[in-house]
Amino acid sequence: MEVQLGRIGERDIIERIRGMYPYAWPDDDCFYFPSGDRYILLKTDSISGASHIPKGSDPERAGYFFAAINLSDIAAMGGTPRYFMAAMTMPRDTPLSFLRAVERGIYKCLSRYGARMAGGDLKEGKEMAFAGIAVGVVDKDKMLRRKGARAGDLLCVTGRLGKNAAAYHMWRKTGQRKWANMLLEVEPKVREGQALHRLGATSAIDLSDGVYSSIYQLRRINGKGFEIDLSKLPLHREAVRAGNGLGIAIEELALNFGGEYEILFTIPARRYVMATTYMKRRGMSMTAIGRVTGTENILIKDGRRIPIRNRGYEHFMRRVG
Amino acid sequence: MEVQLGRIGERDIIERIRGMYPYAWPDDDCFYFPSGDRYILLKTDSISGASHIPKGSDPERAGYFFAAINLSDIAAMGGTPRYFMAAMTMPRDTPLSFLRAVERGIYKCLSRYGARMAGGDLKEGKEMAFAGIAVGVVDKDKMLRRKGARAGDLLCVTGRLGKNAAAYHMWRKTGQRKWANMLLEVEPKVREGQALHRLGATSAIDLSDGVYSSIYQLRRINGKGFEIDLSKLPLHREAVRAGNGLGIAIEELALNFGGEYEILFTIPARRYVMATTYMKRRGMSMTAIGRVTGTENILIKDGRRIPIRNRGYEHFMRRVG
Numbered sequence: 167m168e169v170q171l172g173r174i175g176e177r178d179i180i181e182r183i184r185g186m187y188p189y190a191w192p193d194d195d196c197f198y199f200p201s202g203d204r205y206i207l208l209k210t211d212s213i214s215g216a217s218h219i220p221k222g223s224d225p226e227r228a229g230y231f232f233a234a235i236n237l238s239d240i241a242a243m244g245g246t247p248r249y250f251m252a253a254m255t256m257p258r259d260t261p262l263s264f265l266r267a268v269e270r271g272i273y274k275c276l277s278r279y280g281a282r283m284a285g286g287d288l289k290e291g292k293e294m295a296f297a298g299i300a301v302g303v304v305d306k307d308k309m310l311r312r313k314g315a316r317a318g319d320l321l322c323v324t325g326r327l328g329k330n331a332a333a334y335h336m337w338r339k340t341g342q343r344k345w346a347n348m349l350l351e352v353e354p355k356v357r358e359g360q361a362l363h364r365l366g367a368t369s370a371i372d373l374s375d376g377v378y379s380s381i382y383q384l385r386r387i388n389g390k391g392f393e394i395d396l397s398k399l400p401l402h403r404e405a406v407r408a409g410n411g412l413g414i415a416i417e418e419l420a421l422n423f424g425g426e427y428e429i430l431f432t433i434p435a436r437r438y439v440m441a442t443t444y445m446k447r448r449g450m451s452m453t454a455i456g457r458v459t460g461t462e463n464i465l466i467k468d469g470r471r472i473p474i475r476n477r478g479y480e481h482f483m484r485r486v487g
Numbered sequence: 488m489e490v491q492l493g494r495i496g497e498r499d500i501i502e503r504i505r506g507m508y509p510y511a512w513p514d515d516d517c518f519y520f521p522s523g524d525r526y527i528l529l530k531t532d533s534i535s536g537a538s539h540i541p542k543g544s545d546p547e548r549a550g551y552f553f554a555a556i557n558l559s560d561i562a563a564m565g566g567t568p569r570y571f572m573a574a575m576t577m578p579r580d581t582p583l584s585f586l587r588a589v590e591r592g593i594y595k596c597l598s599r600y601g602a603r604m605a606g607g608d609l610k611e612g613k614e615m616a617f618a619g620i621a622v623g624v625v626d627k628d629k630m631l632r633r634k635g636a637r638a639g640d641l642l643c644v645t646g647r648l649g650k651n652a653a654a655y656h657m658w659r660k661t662g663q664r665k666w667a668n669m670l671l672e673v674e675p676k677v678r679e680g681q682a683l684h685r686l687g688a689t690s691a692i693d694l695s696d697g698v699y700s701s702i703y704q705l706r707r708i709n710g711k712g713f714e715i716d717l718s719k720l721p722l723h724r725e726a727v728r729a730g731n732g733l734g735i736a737i738e739e740l741a742l743n744f745g746g747e748y749e750i751l752f753t754i755p756a757r758r759y760v761m762a763t764t765y766m767k768r769r770g771m772s773m774t775a776i777g778r779v780t781g782t783e784n785i786l787i788k789d790g791r792r793i794p795i796r797n798r799g800y801e802h803f804m805r806r807v808g
Binding site for chain 1: 489490491492493495497500501503504507508510512518520522523525527529531532533535569570572574576577578579580581582583584586587590591594603604605606607608609610611612613614616618620622802
């Protein structure tokens with residue numbers, strides 16, 4: 167029988183495809199290759215009208231979001247974003263004003279983070295779909311990788327968790343435009359990524375698909391377990407509100423959804439105090455939410471230790487709770 | 488009234504979008520940026536299931552085609568392809584075997600031209616759409632640009648013209664799989680591009696959208712006219728057959744369709760004999776089809792000089808004869 171993609175899930179599909187090539191490519195947020203004493207970082211991330219641009223949301227915000235999620239992976243490797251390209255497919259009846267608004271959003275995001283538009287491609291199609299390409303640079307000795315976590319390191323996250331999950335559920339419930347727009351509010355953590363390298367982070371990954379997804383991957387890459395203490399999560403106030411108002415478990419909102427594009431990272435325990443102080447002074451934030459220990463991923467909730475079997479969000483897979 | 492993309496056409500849309508940015512990006516087949524004594528070349532080109540992968544065509548050939556059209560722009564600038572990324576959208580019910588066949592095709596093309604797969608992105612969507620990203624390198628003093636054509640230069644093309652137009656029309660007429668597959672037969676002209684720089688080509692552009700489209704752009708960029716002598720076109724035998732069999736004018740097949748991904752270039756007349764000999768000895772071919780003269784684009788047909796108003800193939804526009 168023919169196996170269809172919808173029965174496998176994104177990560178398994180990608181592993182099978184990787185296995186077809188007689189060489190490996192790096193298992194990081196970006197592909198990278200050496201150029202003099204630097205690495206060039208390359209990332210492509212796509213959005214489709216259907217699943218990423220909620221109806222009624224503002225096209226300028228969608229453009230900003232589109233650029234931001236691509237720069238986010240450059241940020242998670244400690245890189246500096248330089249260029250951005252957009253390969254866009256749009257239906258014939260798309261208003262020019264819509265495309266112009268998307269471009270204004272892209273430009274706004276790129277300018278804010280010091281990157282430049284470098285062109286791209288425009289094709290017509292039935293469905294709206296944008297593939298972004300971000301190019302960054304990083305000094306060879308300053309790159310953050312997914313591999314490097316050591317037993318005893320603290321597991322930390324920048325910023326706060328659960329905002330986008332809350333916005334998603336509120337948008338589904340109320341249909342209000344403000345929630346759709348909030349879903350698109352993403353900032354790549356460029357300054358954070360660069361600071362984390364200086365502060366001695368041992369591994370880092372972006373949080374696009376949520377904490378569960380990211381620690382699933384960190385465990386696979388590092389061969390180590392990650393323990394998360396639910397009581398320590400830095401919750402966004404919208405997550406607390408939505409959790410109370412809608413009766414959704416806080417771990418669902420803060421760990422199993424993603425969309426914040428924060429950086430999850432590990433750092434030796436002895437560096438933690440210095441690091442939080444350094445970040446705070448510069449208007450950034452980080453919080454320890456657990457540690458690297460054993461070989462399983464564990465959630466500590468109300469004093470109980472619960473194995474995390476969940477792999478987080480995947481395309482082609484129905485979300486499992 | 489809202490202006491829709493379908494009323495404007497790809498090139499005008501792109502010009503309007505470029506005008507929104509306070510800086511220019513190069514008007515070439517690829518974007519490029521300096522890195523040491525080289526340029527890094529970047530190109531993104533997309534295909535959609537609907538318009539680029541004819542029904543009944545072989546997915547492995549589609550994968551090869553997808554990689555080849557992206558490497559083609561690296562080739563047209565005299566570059567060496569290095570890496571390739573694929574941002575793919577596929578429906579949930581796509582068979583895994585289809586995706587595997589596409590990847591085999593990509594790998595086959597990349598291996599042939601010395602490039603490596605560097606990962607990408609996989610998302611689900613209603614419509615099949617692939618955005619490719621090719622990365623190449625070229626020494627700073629060896630890059631071919633679109634700008635540089637000089638009055639008196641010969642206008643030349645590598646290889647032969649009209650094969651893909653012929654395959655398209657034959658496929659529409661007969662529905663035979665062999666024509667669908669022939670449409671996907673593309674080889675990036677990597678050796679040709681590098682040779683053309685050495686041979687003193689003054690400008691170059693790839694032929695993806697056909698000769699009319701390419702000279703429209705060369706004229707805009709160079710501020711010069713291009714004169715084509717219909718009797719000098721190096722026609723592919725399938726073009727001659729389809730032209731006779733289907734009664735389609737040869738200039739339609741050879742100049743107004745594209746899909747061959749050959750390189751159109753200009754070269755000083757005094758270098759022509761040496762260049763053709765050099766190419767021929769190495770199993771490549773080139774033919775002068777006209778020259779750079781005046782400020783208009785002109786077709787010479789049966790001794791008459793006919794202004795070429797045609798802009799060639801554009802997305803979002805109905806093809807005009």
